[in-house]
Amino acid sequence: MSNEQVAYTTSTAEKPLQITDIYELEKVAEKLIPSGGWGYLHGGAGDEWTMRQNTKAFNHKTIIPRILANMDKPELQTSIFGTGLRLPVIMAPVAAQGLANEEAEEGTAKGVAAAGTIMAISSYAGKSIEEIAKAGGGAPQWFQLYLSKDDGFNRYVLDQAKENGMKAVVLTADATVGGNREADIRNHFTFPLPMANLAKYGQGKGQSIADIYARALQKIAPADIEKVAAYTGLPVIVKGVQSPADAMLAIGAGAAGIYVSNHGGRQLDGGPASFDVLQPVAEAVDKRVPVIFDSGIRRGQHIFKALADGADIVAIGRPAIYGLAVGGWEGVKSVFDYFYRELEMVMQLAGTKTIEDIKNTHLVSRLKLHLDNTLN
Amino acid sequence: MSNEQVAYTTSTAEKPLQITDIYELEKVAEKLIPSGGWGYLHGGAGDEWTMRQNTKAFNHKTIIPRILANMDKPELQTSIFGTGLRLPVIMAPVAAQGLANEEAEEGTAKGVAAAGTIMAISSYAGKSIEEIAKAGGGAPQWFQLYLSKDDGFNRYVLDQAKENGMKAVVLTADATVGGNREADIRNHFTFPLPMANLAKYGQGKGQSIADIYARALQKIAPADIEKVAAYTGLPVIVKGVQSPADAMLAIGAGAAGIYVSNHGGRQLDGGPASFDVLQPVAEAVDKRVPVIFDSGIRRGQHIFKALADGADIVAIGRPAIYGLAVGGWEGVKSVFDYFYRELEMVMQLAGTKTIEDIKNTHLVSRLKLHLDNTLN
């Protein structure tokens, strides 16, 4: 264990990437990232059934191409909470990005800023909020909060978030304990690098995931949303929502956004694909607040389908981390450029000029097509 | 054949196990158990389609994580017939456990007792009821009954059960003939070790499964439930129920519990997965008596799903036997500890503090999600 901590050396690559697809990028990244770090970043919970379903589920619905839409030059820009984005894709909060590239979250922040979109900074980032904000060069960022049992720590990081200009707080509520990530168990994985926010608050590196969760607050209630919102004065987005009921509770407690996610299949295996619950949750939200979506996106068509089913913007996690591993900050930007190109192509072929047009698109269930061959 | 009987030597391991998942444990166990014993313990009937469906069927329904449930420290304890259990998982009756480890049922009884739950002792155990009861050290146990054509034998074993403090009788009714277990046919398997209850009653070892079934009673009727209950004064649980109709008949005849099971896919191939029939059977039972469930459980999420669909407690068979093979009584305990940890994690992520909360949880059909994307 301590050997690994000493010896953890990972990619230092920094170059723009020609990305054909994420599956190929993933294979290259796997070769660059030490196995312990790879297991943590890539793995999912239990049998990884839910993780695999996350991407497969996009095939449950199909996009019907529209060919006489009289449009060209799709417009991908959108905005959320008054922040303009070049594309409806943001960077999901991912912990410990130094596992992938020495640039760590600073690289990601720089790449995401260059891509013209928002980065969400993890509570468990390797770099401090201040360092990441600085690397982002003033680009809009959000701070993702794992509530600690130690309320002093909660105040410390939220203070940091405010001081460094974070535009919103993403309150992750689906990880009150760690999922049974078997790669980490088999690798006896402990974080080989410090987590800056914890370290600055006086907690060192070399801790296992179990150590991390031992400090995390398990009891999360609607009142916590109100508390964080009141303390920070920032919009609070509740992350990990998979049920209409939780969406209702969160909005009732003042949530400014609903983030539909199953944590990339890393928490509860045997739960539904994130995409499969997006539509019912979005219907419950009923446009009162924005809906953010992640888990499983690997293609432009996936972004399109999520927007058509009720998301306002989507987030990517692992794909950007793979880009970080293979190309540093430029690799991260290349990943967002890849999704830009793919979504632009899909929009043209689907006959949708704007993000709003996508949201007004009706997807068709594949199973329903088999059963009754009725397009509605 | 007689060589094998002479030569049957199996694991003598005794150590606690670090269990990541049961699939891995299974592979280790396979190397320790002689092939004839392995075929008997591991195999299923016919094409093993029903056996495979048993585990796959848990994916037919998904658990919707609840993230604002304001809870921590899940409480797994429950009780049945007034017996308190540390977790809602008991040991299913499994015959001839000496095939897996020389400790045989004594090891299992000791491990199950240490795990704080109930062991069901098979009629065809390698050790006598007395030996197993003693090994359990006073922990609660049930006796599983295969009715014999020889009513003297039935009385003999039920007397033993009563004398040794068994808390209930599990009357297995789904095995009036043996399933077409092809591994046993190909291995020309005969039991290499004596079955203590039979031996004490004057019947030797070296018999084939066909020999065993030749002695078994084929005609089982509701009246047999009444008869066993009257003779023993114990609660009688009817095992192998897969239809609402049989549940009704059993309760009408005085059954104190309904045990939904397809015998681990070892009897009728081409029947439904055990989990697929649990909900309709439980609805028919309508809480009049407890429902016990087994067949296919390999994960904490499977336990959760069974409880949510109507089971009061579940049983495991093969997983514990694999633990017995690899770690003796300590291995058995480790298997229950694994299920404890997994279920505890699932309860936290699903926002259910107690077993009762699980029972009030509504699972969502995956196919329905595809078809109409409606959560209800």
Place this chain on the structure above:
Amino acid sequence: MSNEQVAYTTSTAEKPLQITDIYELEKVAEKLIPSGGWGYLHGGAGDEWTMRQNTKAFNHKTIIPRILANMDKPELQTSIFGTGLRLPVIMAPVAAQGLANEEAEEGTAKGVAAAGTIMAISSYAGKSIEEIAKAGGGAPQWFQLYLSKDDGFNRYVLDQAKENGMKAVVLTADATVGGNREADIRNHFTFPLPMANLAKYGQGKGQSIADIYARALQKIAPADIEKVAAYTGLPVIVKGVQSPADAMLAIGAGAAGIYVSNHGGRQLDGGPASFDVLQPVAEAVDKRVPVIFDSGIRRGQHIFKALADGADIVAIGRPAIYGLAVGGWEGVKSVFDYFYRELEMVMQLAGTKTIEDIKNTHLVSRLKLHLDNTLN
């Protein structure tokens, strides 16, 4: 080609078989039968999708075991057209059985007779009706008719059928042209052995399947049923029915039985599995005449499911031919014994004492179980 005709030598085996399952028997048979003959006997049409579906489709419905049925000693005997059968399984008409074993149809007839059931003799048998009838030793047999363009031939074979005591005529109507059996195309297969009925009528061996079909009548109408019935005075069973409409037409024209079959997936690929259409056809027949079923049966549970879904008896083709290859007439008998044992076991486990009980059993759709978990 002519070399092959000269050189065709196949199995001469004659011995009883220990059959674990048909898949294993199939592998042994494949080694004994020359590749051209194997391709003809084993292969299906086109992509063989329908052929594979034939067996898979039995998993579309499940048998719910009944465990308190108070029964033993299942009774498999049944009867059709006044002929008593030891089990509800007959021998389907299969052409050119000399490809599998030198005993050819004589072996099959002897084995089927020993099994206590009916053999249906193919128009394209290698042996003459007389030879086969003799080999059957007086056991009940049916004659399967392919209508020829040459009505003289039709009369010739029907005369032979009557003279040799055939109890019914099976009029195959689903093979007015040959399916695209690619194994035969790739093997440039021509029949290496004479077909006795054709030969006696003056037509030689060495013909391709195309030659055979060139002689076959394509236009088959309800009137042909009446014609055959009137000419022979025998019950006429129409084989190849897959639609309620054809069942209605056939019965209206005097058919004495409806034979649901897709010719073992050898004719129209892209059609439904034979089992998938059995229930709607049987409902249309509504017990006015017996329903015979074949295509895809490899297990006792398949027989059970076909009977529960509306068949009165079922037929097997390839399994018996594999038995013929590996064990001559004794192998054929062993195959029927295998099905006897399997069905007997399934009947016991399903709680059905008689064939009539099976017919009154309600199977449960697996997809429906997934969708609504409602047993009805």
Place this chain on the structure above:
Amino acid sequence: MSNEQVAYTTSTAEKPLQITDIYELEKVAEKLIPSGGWGYLHGGAGDEWTMRQNTKAFNHKTIIPRILANMDKPELQTSIFGTGLRLPVIMAPVAAQGLANEEAEEGTAKGVAAAGTIMAISSYAGKSIEEIAKAGGGAPQWFQLYLSKDDGFNRYVLDQAKENGMKAVVLTADATVGGNREADIRNHFTFPLPMANLAKYGQGKGQSIADIYARALQKIAPADIEKVAAYTGLPVIVKGVQSPADAMLAIGAGAAGIYVSNHGGRQLDGGPASFDVLQPVAEAVDKRVPVIFDSGIRRGQHIFKALADGADIVAIGRPAIYGLAVGGWEGVKSVFDYFYRELEMVMQLAGTKTIEDIKNTHLVSRLKLHLDNTLN
């Protein structure tokens, strides 16, 4: 790149082919066509999920054989826009056929003419409209139009089409940008051979697919249909329709035919199989204009199913190109002969004597069969 352009040498084969099935032909073609050309001709978009679904989707519905239909000698001839066809299968517009065989579109035209049907000439053909028309020897041909941003080019090619006797214009509207065809990206594919229409209009060879699409018009509206129809006086068929809405728009704008296609899965991955949308589109068209169908056809049963679900004629693309590679013009003819034979066989087995009979046939959904076993 330039090396490849210099060096591109492909098949010069010219011979009739014995075709067992298209999958086998495809494997032979792959060996003859250089990898860059193969990637372009064979590949699809993105994950190729939609491409694979195109062929798999034919299994969503089954043909119920009819066996008492009293018919023989199926009649495959049909007509469209007054042009008689020997079979209801035409040649789809495929670009750059010189990639497959030096005969290029001249070979295809000759083979298609010999087969007695229509060739649709691609805008991006390697040979000029004049050359291809001449090679067709007066056989009926259609011209496929990709609208260019340069209206001069549009007029130039439409003038050529009229001068060379094209019977209709196929206006492709589903390719306003190129799909993400990864084989081409990985191969850095540029067209190694000139495209005659572009070349004659003054644009050279060696261009990438991106170059091609840079010239293509993205904005296509119903008005363009009217414009092309008015300019040419020819029937305009709109190709790429996958929704009832676009069919309505096209017919409203004067389309003379609706061509249901997803471009062989080469444009929008994640869209439905072409066959899955055929029926709803055909119902919207409601026989007002003919429906042409392509994408995924590899079997006679596929043609039958498309006609039964609403197509008037179907088109094949890749299969004919494989025939061109392996056998030049004779190979193309052999492919059409293969489909003729297969469809003829299916018609006989389905009991449909004419193309009109096929159109009146009701296919049965496989999933519906599983769910309720009701044939309707």
